[in-house]
């Protein structure tokens with residue numbers, strides 16, 4: 328089975344996790360137009376590439392950020408949410 | 418047979434008539450370019466030529482005819498959807514399927530089997546009653562049946578599902594059918610070819626050119642084409658094509674896997690689906706069991722097969738049919754499903770003039786092949802979305818008007 332590196336639990340089988348989709352920047356709901364909001368709610372960056380994604384280790388209830396190539400399924404990095412926030416300013 | 422094959426192998430010129438004429442080279446211009454020679458692209462080409470008199474059409478295919486999801490799908494055909502728009506659309510498809518073999522002069526092995534969607538919980542039963550009522554209202558043969566009726570129809574099934582998930586009833590849809598997927602692509606391809614459509618295999622679309630927000634040309638691996646009309650029917654490759662015209666959409670890609678058993682003596686007539694157990698199965702004319710489950714759980718643009726899929730699907734198959742324990746799995750494969758948030762397709766006009774989309778077919782688009790071809794052709798010919806597809810239009814998301822089919826499409830295909 329495919330193994331996923333979790334920053335808290337180490338390498339674990341993929342079926343211990345849920346995938347939460349790509350990390351995306353939320354526009355301010357108070358100021359964004361309906362069209363901007365609809366784009367945020369529905370649109371996705373559909374093409375393959377290296378993406379940062381939300382993943383959760385189910386048994387420990389631990390959410391973290393996985394960097395993964397969606398063409399090859401290779402994992403590039405795995406980090407705590409806090410660590411992600413400190414390196415990326417969105 | 419062997420002798421004939423040898424003769425064909427040794428002869429200089431292929432001695433049999435070909436299904437398609439391989440066109441020598443791309444013309445510099447076409448009235449319409451269709452990307453993707455799956456069932457949808459070829460059907461669109463056929464109806465454009467047959468019903469709307471367009472002849473100067475090129476279908477551009479990066480692999481070979483039917484090499485995408487058309488040739489990978491498990492061929493379940495049904496119309497017992499949840500929304501009135503969906504039911505009307507898929508029911509029109511079933512009407513077209515019924516005489517499609519005659520129309521295309523090819524044996525599609527269209528086989529009406531009946532289709533059971535099993536309910537293991539009260540919540541599922543409730544959605545099924547809802548579906549049955551919508552279906553009946555629109556004249557589609559669909560009814561809720563109780564556990565006793567299911568047990569009578571399927572005496573070989575373990576009604577308790579190994580004690581985990583007892584079956585409480587089912588949605589029964591008599592018109593449920595299966596067909597031979599390759600023949601659908603070949604049949605539409607040949608019929609389009611006979612009407613002058615050019616099918617260019619081994620040709621990849623690399624870019625789409627626009628001038629002032631309108632389509633003006635297509636760049637391919639075999640040269641440039643000038644055209645004002647491009648129809649994208651590429652299923653799992655849709656986001657890449659949309660990117661060429663600078664569009665983003667809600668479509669996202671997950672693999673969908675399937676597998677097939679060794680051939681068995683005929684024992685299963687209807688199609689069986691269980692959403693709770695993530696399994697569906699039918700038996701082919703050759704006796705193989707064609708089996709599938711739900712989508713792979715993460716985005717991936719890759720048709721690899723995974724052992725997790727085979728083991729989990731087999732486990733659930735055995736809950737329903739314990740006597741299959743000794744049966745071998747012959748093959749396993751995957752396709753790229755172009756999913757939408759509401760489990761309905763995205764069809765017709767787009768913000769780019771001259772660029773038409775036939776996509777968002779996810780795990781359910783094979784059954785729609787005839788009606789998608791017909792409505793896309795009508796849309797392109799008139800420049801207006803066909804009335805049957807207005808609820809599937811590009812702009813429904815920004816109107817927050819989704820066409821929610823998840824309750825009827827998430828495992829059932």
Ligand SMILES: Cc1cc2nc3c(=O)[nH]c(=O)nc-3n(C[C@H](O)[C@H](O)[C@H](O)COP(=O)(O)OP(=O)(O)OC[C@H]3O[C@@H](n4cnc5c(N)ncnc54)[C@H](O)[C@@H]3O)c2cc1C
Nearest residue numbers: 453455456457479485486487490491493622752782783784
């Ligand atoms: C395992 C599996 C099971 C399924 N089961 C069912 C089912 O039971 N019932 C049902 O109704 N549906 C089912 N589906 C869904 C169904 O198969 C698809 O929705 C349908 O076949 C889509 O047909 P299409 O012609 O639009 O796309 P495809 O058949 O995928 O054709 C698209 C073509 O576009 C070509 N292409 C892509 N990019 C380019 C490019 N840049 N240039 C040129 N060509 C390009 C590809 O090579 C491909 O041949 C299933 C799908 C899968 C994967």
